[in-house]
Amino acid sequence: MNKVAFIGAGNMNRAIILGLINNGVSANDITVSNPSPEKREALAKDYGIKQTANNIDAAKDADVIVLGVKPHLIESVCKELASALPVNEKCFISVAAGTTMAQIQAALGGNKSVIRSMPNTPSQLGLGVSGAFASPQVTPAQKAYADTLMKATGIVKWLDEESEIDHIIAVSGSGPAYFFLFMESMAAEAVKLGFSEQEARQLVQQTALGAANMVVENDISIAKLRENVTSKGGTTQAALKAFTDGGLPELVSTAMQAAIARAKEMANK
């Protein structure tokens, strides 16, 4: 079991493909399909993987098929593949938010091997997080192979309940965008303070990188790391008071619950 097809050459599949290539998966074992040529051709040119406009051609020799199209297209892509391929022999990994196991299996024509995975875009750096929930039909060999694939892009958390996928979405699937918004806001203020856009980006990205690495490298709580920056009566305390007075912790909770609610709403379309 070593051939993998990616249906869709968009942001998420591209991030996973880059993660796999950077971790030594052979380009010969990877095929990507996408209706329009630009993104799939760029992937083929840059990384040597195979590409095609035809989903069935991409998937026919694959052991694992990663479904990386927008949620509203997952069912039609599954029906297309099931109409032409022996889907009992394959393992499908859907990365879509808000498309349920039941919907995917029904579109594939029954109880097939399906894994719902929720990755995130830092997968392209090998720094991704993937939550994964497997249907009972997934064999131990398929699960082991899917685990290896996902681990090439970062850490993997296997889930016991499908509903936990929505929680992974709220934390790590959508999570990079929360940090990007925060960094954008800091950079915009840095520009207002007189730094050039390039300087502002450099200051903010290095601060974020340093803070994230301090969390990774130090075996102490994140709260303690925050306290270590916060001199009593000093500048950080003044800034943090503005955040808490403005309701930042509650707002983070509201935002994450909104992501969960939206995932459920998408599933009930």
Ligand SMILES: NC(=O)C1=CN([C@@H]2O[C@H](COP(=O)(O)OP(=O)(O)OC[C@H]3O[C@@H](n4cnc5c(N)ncnc54)[C@H](O)[C@@H]3O)[C@@H](O)[C@H]2O)C=CC1
């Ligand atoms: N972008 C992210 O950070 C994450 C996205 N996801 C999931 O990944 C999936 C894809 O999202 P993105 O990559 O952001 O979207 P995207 O729009 O960047 O990529 C989707 C790609 O699918 C292609 N496509 C459209 N119809 C197709 C078809 N019939 N057959 C093959 N390819 C087709 C499009 O041309 C496009 O290149 C979604 O279901 C989303 O929920 C999951 C986790 C994180």
Ligand SMILES: O=C(O)[C@@H]1CCC=N1
């Ligand atoms: O925004 C979305 O719906 C997808 C799922 C998680 C990240 N991007």
